Amino acid sequence: MMRLWVLGTALVLTLVVLLGGTTPHAPGVDDADASTYKVAIFGFDGMDPEFLDYFLSQGKLPNFQKLIDEGAFSACQTFKPTKSVVLWTSVATGKRMEKHGIVDWQLLSEDGQRKVLASGQSRRTEAFWNIATTANRSVQILNWWATWPAEEVLGEIVSNHFPRALHEDVAEVTYPEELAEELAALGLPGREAANAELAAAGMPVFSRELADSAFMPSTNFRARFQTAAGIFNDDMITERSLNHLLETRGQADLVAALFRTTDVYTHFMWRFIERPVAQRVWDELRGEGAPVTEAISRMMDEAYARVLEPVYVHEDARLGRLMERMESDTVLIVLSDHGFQFRNYGFNHYDDGRGGVRETPGVIFLWGGPVRAGVRLETPSLFDVAPTALYLMGLPQGRDMDGRVLTEALDRKLLAFRPVGFIASHDTGTREGGTRESPVDEEVLRELRALGYIY
Secondary structure (H helix, E strand, C coil): CCCHHHHHHHHHHHHHHHHCCCCCCCCCCCCHHHHCCEEEEEEECCCCHHHHHHHHHCCCCHHHHHHHHHCEEEEEECCCCCCHHHHHHHHHHCCCHHHHCCCCCEEECCCCCCEEECCHHHCCCCCHHHHHHHCCCCEEEECCCCCCCCCCCCEEEECCCHHHHCCCCCCCCEECCCHHHHHHCCCCCCHHHHHHHHHHHCCCCCCHHHHHHCCCCCHHHHHHHHHHHHHHHHHHHHHHHHHHHHHHHCCCCEEEEEECHHHHHHHHHHHHCCHHHHHHHHHHHCCCCCCCCHHHHHHHHHHHHHHHHHHHHHHHHHHHHHHHHCCCCEEEEEECCCCCEECCCCEECCCCCCCCCCCCCEEEEEECCCECCCEECCCCEHHHHHHHHHHHCCCCEECCCCCCCCHHHECHHHHHHCCCCEECCCCCCCCCCCCCCCCCHHHHHHHHHHCCCCC
8 A cells, every 4th residue: 555654745845845834824933822722632543554545545534634734744653562541541641551550451459369440540640631630721531541430620521431321320430420411411322323324434334144244254253343333332422522512611721532433443344355355365374374475465455445445534524523623723633542454364453362463553643733734753652642732731741751742743933932841740649550440341341352352
């Protein structure tokens, strides 16, 4: 597939030179009021740079193309284990898992006798919503991993357990707590609405007949297929909840929302690759120790791109709606936590015990405000998001963070007017980590097993 991370950069940089500078919507930075910005962080779990390249080359993703044309972008370095709860906690804290304490989907219970689901209480360090609150910046955080129980903040949190509270009795799924009832009263979309939107988008809607028609369907495949619609529905609920907050409270200084559709559908839709290609590759790889050659990887990538197109097109439309809702003084940070690799006859981003899966990078874009157009970011990582968001809001970076402010993306006048500031740490020593169980933990664990995230 084409690698527009290289080709697109050259084209955009040429346009920037001809047109003369930063993004056309960038405000001035001549005074203190103009030197801080609202920040919106939108996570698209599992969005892969090579698949994104392919769809961009076909003109299928106008909103992601806008981010490239008018902003800064690159592939984004991730790290092992590429488990979403670990990675997105690093995004929120700017720290490695050894520091923030969430090292896996499950952690040892307080008595050390069993494994329990990681929660917000497991985190040992401050996240950007805590830091913003302490600095009197308002926040709106939605569907982020390990945000249950919802913490007290200056603003609102709609935790990752909120969708389950619509049909299960679980408290502290939002902050303030009464927000859960307010959102539930909106008549949030359910599975029927999710299936209708899936069908309208051209994405597969589960049926036994369709599942049986896939290439070599398995029990695990059927479970993933069924479970994915629930995650798709969660994302619909997240977007609707954010819209409600924006309509009723206005946009906070820091908005962060996570969408998981790309990840869960990429995990299983490869079985819908056209049968002649799938069978040919299967036959070639059946031999003991048969290598996955570059030619096989390219063939499967291109075949899978044709299957995944409606997923990426759907998420591009979501991005467009989000961009339209953001205020003009907002900087968008749009990213994914990892990509995918064809390995062990499937598309994975984690080691399933058979080895060979590398750290597959995600993507990152900065757009709006002081962001310079056409900048290729210099080996950005997940750890850079929190320091960059803090800087844009006028807050210092903790020296104990493992990332950096992505200064190459920002207007030089801004950096000269307000250099990057540092403090020793935003942590106060009050977070000890630990575990806390919720009434829906078993449901979440069943979902994670169905998706193949835990065994």
